[in-house]
Amino acid sequence: MTDLTVKISSLTLKNPIMPASGTFGSELAPLLDINRLGAIVPKSITLSERGGNQTPRVCETDGGMINSIGIQSKGIEHYIANILPSYQDFEPPLIASISGESIEEFENLAERLDREPSVAALELNISCPNLRDHGQAFGMSADTTYQLLGKVRAVTTKPLIAKLTPNVTRIQDIAEAAERGGADALTVANTFLAMAIDTESRKPRIGNVMGGLSGAAVKPLIVRFIYQVHQATNLPIIGSGGVMNGQDAIEMILAGASAVQVGTATFIQPNAMNTITDEITDYLVRHHISAVKDLIGQVNLD
Amino acid sequence: MKTFNAKIMTNQSVSTRYWQITLDVSAIDMPVQPGQFFHIQCGDAWKNPLRRPLSVYHYNRELRTLEFLYLVKGTGTQQLTLKKKGDMLNLIGPLGQGFTLPEQGALLLVARGVGVATLHALAREARSENKRVHVIISARTPEDLLTVETLTHIGATVHTVTDEEETSSVESVRSLSEKLIREEGISAIYTCGSRRLSKLVQELADEYQLKGELATEAHMACGIGDCYACACTIRKGNQLKTVRVCTDGPVFPISQAVLQ
Ligand SMILES: Cc1cc2nc3c(=O)[nH]c(=O)nc-3n(C[C@H](O)[C@H](O)[C@H](O)COP(=O)(O)OP(=O)(O)OC[C@H]3O[C@@H](n4cnc5c(N)ncnc54)[C@H](O)[C@@H]3O)c2cc1C
Ligand SMILES: Cc1cc2nc3c(=O)[nH]c(=O)nc-3n(C[C@H](O)[C@H](O)[C@H](O)COP(=O)(O)O)c2cc1C
Ligand code: FES
Numbered sequence: 001m002t003d004l005t006v007k008i009s010s011l012t013l014k015n016p017i018m019p020a021s022g023t024f025g026s027e028l029a030p031l032l033d034i035n036r037l038g039a040i041v042p043k044s045i046t047l048s049e050r051g052g053n054q055t056p057r058v059c060e061t062d063g064g065m066i067n068s069i070g071i072q073s074k075g076i077e078h079y080i081a082n083i084l085p086s087y088q089d090f091e092p093p094l095i096a097s098i099s100g101e102s103i104e105e106f107e108n109l110a111e112r113l114d115r116e117p118s119v120a121a122l123e124l125n126i127s128c129p130n131l132r133d134h135g136q137a138f139g140m141s142a143d144t145t146y147q148l149l150g151k152v153r154a155v156t157t158k159p160l161i162a163k164l165t166p167n168v169t170r171i172q173d174i175a176e177a178a179e180r181g182g183a184d185a186l187t188v189a190n191t192f193l194a195m196a197i198d199t200e201s202r203k204p205r206i207g208n209v210m211g212g213l214s215g216a217a218v219k220p221l222i223v224r225f226i227y228q229v230h231q232a233t234n235l236p237i238i239g240s241g242g243v244m245n246g247q248d249a250i251e252m253i254l255a256g257a258s259a260v261q262v263g264t265a266t267f268i269q270p271n272a273m274n275t276i277t278d279e280i281t282d283y284l285v286r287h288h289i290s291a292v293k294d295l296i297g298q299v300n301l302d
Numbered sequence: 303m304k305t306f307n308a309k310i311m312t313n314q315s316v317s318t319r320y321w322q323i324t325l326d327v328s329a330i331d332m333p334v335q336p337g338q339f340f341h342i343q344c345g346d347a348w349k350n351p352l353r354r355p356l357s358v359y360h361y362n363r364e365l366r367t368l369e370f371l372y373l374v375k376g377t378g379t380q381q382l383t384l385k386k387k388g389d390m391l392n393l394i395g396p397l398g399q400g401f402t403l404p405e406q407g408a409l410l411l412v413a414r415g416v417g418v419a420t421l422h423a424l425a426r427e428a429r430s431e432n433k434r435v436h437v438i439i440s441a442r443t444p445e446d447l448l449t450v451e452t453l454t455h456i457g458a459t460v461h462t463v464t465d466e467e468e469t470s471s472v473e474s475v476r477s478l479s480e481k482l483i484r485e486e487g488i489s490a491i492y493t494c495g496s497r498r499l500s501k502l503v504q505e506l507a508d509e510y511q512l513k514g515e516l517a518t519e520a521h522m523a524c525g526i527g528d529c530y531a532c533a534c535t536i537r538k539g540n541q542l543k544t545v546r547v548c549t550d551g552p553v554f555p556i557s558q559a560v561l562q
Contacts, residue, residue, distance in 0.1 A: 031303070062349060268347050268353070
């Protein structure tokens with residue numbers, strides 16, 4: 001038997017595959033076996049209701065897509081009353097992604113969810129390129145990241161996963177700041193700030209002009225970030241960006257990831273996460289490896 | 303709703319810009335409503351990672367065939383034209399909320415461009431229940447007028463208007479519609495494919511107290527309600543609400559449409 005379990009801080013996942021926030025919902029239930037996921041990660045939640053951005057909110061690019069969904073959210077009370085219960089019949093632990101417009105909002109959200117037994121961990125979306133002006137995000141500053149983590153750490157005992165932005169000069173600095181601030185794990189990373197123009201109409205192909213790039217095209221960049229962050233911190237890493245198949249997931253694990261998120265691939269094939277999990281098992285069998293955790297960070301540099 | 307592969311029976315051009323594809327869906331047993339759509343993988347996942355939504359043009363329950371009529375617009379639909387008889391196509395569906403028929407009375411369908419693909423399925427459904435159907439088809443050129451013969455063949459009365467013949471202005475379509483509403487016992491009005499005509503249909507539904515429905519379009523990623531790419535604004539009572547075209551629509555009561 002192959003052992004697919006991995007640990008993210010105090011959380012044990014039955015396998016390393018989980019959805020990327022914003023690309024998953026209980027609507028997938030007829031098309032995907034949700035109970036086979038390592039964890040459940042619903043769409044980022046904000047404190048109060050938000051409308052999201054102008055349309056078109058998505059466009060296609062070679063090997064990927066740009067999105068500027070923004071955080072379309074009905075607010076934390078609706079989340080607790082409706083979204084959390086909609087997952088209660090599924091087995092995997094639920095990681096709640098939270099997104100504040102200020103450090104105080106992150107604190108309030110964390111405080112509110114700390115009381116919810118169905119929330120196994122918090123992922124702090126300090127990296128959304130679609131919330132503030134011109135793609136600014138908290139996670140672009142090491143100081144802000146440190147402060148934000150510290151404040152949130154003080155109000156909850158749940159494991160804290162900081163989701164980093166790739167739109168920085170040195171991601172190691174942000175990773176270290178998050179670790180010092182009290183993060184238990186890091187998601188590497190959110191989408192890349194990007195833009196596409198329709199040459200016929202000369203108009204931006206996204207209503208909001210800019211958006212976040214995801215999908216297969218970003219994978220080599222994310223693998224590099226995972227490798228750098230793994231060297232800079234001791235925290236478990238959740239890879240996020242461009243995983244399309246089991247081989248991509250293994251690649252991230254070799255670079256230093258303990259778990260892997262899948263987003264855009266689910267739009268292409270709704271059951272992608274199940275297929276990827278099977279492909280990881282196949283890889284382990286083929287290489288006579290008994291436990292996937294033995295592969296974490298095992299890139300061969302000789 | 304499910305993800306499935308279907309074998310292509312035919313895929314051919316029906317005019318310069320439009321193609322029609324027929325699939326063998328005998329493996330699946332599912333009700334498909336007019337106005338519902340399928341989310342289709344048109345090409346290679348590197349060049350075209352996103353699926354394309356196409357509404358059902360015709361679902362034949364007996365023969366278990368599914369047809370789409372599509373405009374060749376950009377790279378995705380171009381890729382779709384390259385698929386050959388015998389190839390497999392991957393689809394998710396049926397998706398979304400379809401049209402509802404009136405209890406009694408005749409239907410007036412107002413279609414522009416490829417919007418007629420969506421309304422064609424409705425016309426068939428209504429005809430199968432022996433309801434009278436009038437269809438106004440608007441297009442750029444007489445060449446672009448689609449499915450006139452098929453609709454006539456199933457017993458719908460077709461009225462065509464085109465830009466080239468200068469018969470397609472909103473005013474002309476309004477007077478034609480009003481004449482039909484007065485003389486043909488129209489109880490419900492439906493539209494797809496043009497914002498200007500949607501506005502007209504909204505006004506007509508209101509003025510003549512008709513049941514009215516509109517099929518909308520939006521750029522989509524997931525197609526099943528998870529991502530909010532397809533958000534649009536509707537009016538419910540006095541409130542504006544954001545809804546998802548893929549799951550709350552694509553068909554909405556025309557009174558709820560917010561048309562600038
Ligand atoms: C519910 C629904 C039903 C539809 N039914 C039909 C139909 O029966 N026949 C038909 O010809 N067309 C239909 N459309 C429109 C069709 O989806 C687009 O024309 C098609 O996606 C264009 O893809 P492309 O690659 O050729 O064009 P491109 O312009 O290259 O597409 C680029 C991206 O924009 C998206 N996009 C572009 N135009 C539209 C549009 N009008 N609506 C939604 N997404 C768009 C594409 O999906 C793709 O993600 C429908 C749209 C919706 C939402
Ligand atoms: C449509 C869409 C919506 C997203 N929404 C969120 C979000 O609400 N919160 C968040 O932290 N990340 C969000 N993301 C980023 C994803 O969680 C993920 O980090 C990114 O897409 C990279 O992974 P992928 O290449 O597998 O898609 C979104 C991505 C997409 C494509
Ligand atoms: S396309 Fe994803 S919610 Fe409609």
